Amino acid sequence: MAGAPEMPLHMRRVQFDPVEELGRSRETEGVRRLVTSFAPPLYLVTRFEDVREALADTTRFSNAQLQPPTPSDGPGYSEEELAALRAGNLLALDPPDHSRLRRMLTPEFTMRRMRRLEPRVLEIVDAALDDLERAGRPADVVEYVALPVPSLVICELLGVPYSDRAEFQQRSSLMLDLSASIEERKTAELETREYLGHLVEAARREPGEDLLGMLVREHGAELTSAELTGIATILLVAGHETTANMLGLGTLALLRNPAQAAMVRDDPGQVDAAVEELLRWLTVVHAGAPRTTTTEVTIAGHTIPAGEQVVLALSSANRDPALIDDPDRFDITRGAPGHVAFGHGLHHCLGAPLARMELRIAFPALLRRFPDLAVALPAEEIEFRASHAVYGVRSLPVTW
Known part of the structure; x- marks a missing residue:
């Protein structure tokens, strides 16, 4: 994008790979102080063990103390807006508040619950593949598969009308786009919460069989409407943005590695390991x-004062030779044990079982339906989401 601001080091990539400078920083420094145009100065942690340790330590690394950036061209967040944005947002809470909400939500994301959802996810994937085929060659995998599959799944799970998907997809993408102004991102976030707030009030009046209805029936007296709205916001945004981009970018990675794509297509026993390697390699x-230090801490020999912002580079950690041999090589046969693509510790992604199930179903189904699937444009013309907090491809035209 012409004139786009330079992204922070941990967000810079060359197609699938983090830039070499990030790897050099991991090998030589481990921790680097960065000054960016998007937030106050921060400390970037890049090694696997250090990232994992910080993710697990909610006492010294707080999620709740981070202040959002203030627009330079308009008013910042009022105290009322800040309280609304934090309410129910698991990523902005420390224990015990985080633990209280997570305990209510965890039963809905167990493996047993995912197995009950699996037949419906299979139907959703098959319908998306029908739509891709009907669109004719070339057709965009992002438009017809990667976006609609997780969007419909999370809509049904939460009780969000799927007919509203275009609006919430647009707002979610804007919220995560660092090339947009702070004011634009703030507006998108507040509009998303207002939209979901109306759905929460409807669920309070008449709770359905979806997740919002369950929370109202079982925990309605314990949860404020603001908390329910925050829970719905984080699940809706995270539930479709992350999986959608994994499906789009993962399809491209597999098509660039046809022998491994064939294993995913033909060997059901290889699919779980392939999903884990894709999660690790793509991150x-x-x-x-971001965390805020509550006390002075030392990481990789670097002292970080109290009250500083710390960013944990998951992409760097997952490419650390300390985690796995030859980490820059994509190899689905190893299964990538122990990666931090879903985080670690108390804030480990609540929806990880759902995301894994969607990926485990969608990748082999796509490759089986279209055994001759191929990217329909030159590699240099593929546009990556370089400015987004969730990486991916903007579109992926394919033929078969």
Whole structure:
């Protein structure tokens, strides 16, 4: 994008790979102080063990103390807006508030619950593949598969009308786009919460069989409407943005590695390991939610004062030779044990079982339906989401 601001180091990539400078920083420094145009100066943690340790330590690394950036061309967040944005947002809470909400939500994301959802996800994937085929060659995998599959799944799970998907997809994308102004991102976030707030009030009046209805029936007296809205916001945005970008970018990665794509297509026993390697190698979420140090800490020999912003580079951690041999090589046969693509510790992604199930179903189904699937444009013409907090491709035209 012409005139786009330079992204922070942990967000810079060359197609699938983090830039070499990030790898050099991991090998030589481990921790680097960065000054960016998007936030106050921060400390970037890049090594696997250090990232994992910080993710697990909610005492010294707080999620709740981070202040959002203030627009230079308009008013910042009022105290009322800040309270609304934090209410129910698991990524902006520390224990015990985080633990209280997570305990209510965890039963809906167990493996047993996912197995009950699996037949419906299979139907959704098959319908998306029908739409892709009907569109004719070339057709965009992002438009017909990667976006609609997780969007419909999370809509049904939450009780959000799927007919509203275009609006919430647009707002979600804007919220995560660092090339947009702070004011634009703020407006998108507040509009998203207002929209979901109306759905929460409807659920309070007449709770359905979806997740919002369950929360109202079982925990309605314990949860404020603001908390319910915050829960719905984080689940809606995270539930479709992350999986959608994994599906689009993962399809491109597999098509660039046809022998491994054939294994995913033909060997059901290889699919779980392939999903884990794709999660590790792609790491579409560049970094965990920023933390604020509550006390002076030392990481990789670097002392970070109290009250500083710390960003944990998940993409760098997942490419650390300390995690896995030859980490820059894509190899689905190893399964990538122990990666931090979903984070770690108390803030480990609540929806990880759902995302894994969607990926496990969608990739082999796509490759089986279209065994001759191929990218329909030159590699240099593929546009990546370089300015987004969740990495991916903007579109992926394919033929078969």
